[in-house]
Amino acid sequence: MSRRLATLRGDYTGMVEASRDTNADDEHDPEGATIAFERSQLDTLVQQATRRLAEIEAALARLGDGTYGLCEACGRAIPAERLEVRPDARRCVACG
Ligand SMILES: [Zn+2]
Numbered sequence: 001m002s003r004r005l006a007t008l009r010g011d012y013t014g015m016v017e018a019s020r021d022t023n024a025d026d027e028h029d030p031e032g033a034t035i036a037f038e039r040s041q042l043d044t045l046v047q048q049a050t051r052r053l054a055e056i057e058a059a060l061a062r063l064g065d066g067t068y069g070l071c072e073a074c075g076r077a078i079p080a081e082r083l084e085v086r087p088d089a090r091r092c093v094a095c096g
Contacts, residue, residue: 002063004087005056012053019046052088059088071095 019042062068069078073095082089 015049055088
């Protein structure tokens with residue numbers, strides 16, 4: 001599971017960094033309005049990626065301290081199938 005988390009972390013880190021790289025000056029671009037629109041959509045994606053990245057980092061930290069895979073609400077083990085779908089899940093299905 002840690003390898004999947006590491007892969008996910010790489011993916012999201014790449015997204016966040018790529019968005020910083022495209023932060024070029026487009027003030028004088030005739031298509032500036034389009035780019036601004038696309039950027040606002042990209043910003044939303046980047047915000048989501050940043051949040052996901054934080055969740056993934058937290059999951060990696062839990063792996064480190066041995067609490068990974070335990071529901072933070074009820075303390076029971078989160079089913080493997082759920083962790084398969086959502087490796088950074090903090091809670092079991094019942095606790096949502
Ligand atoms: Zn629970």
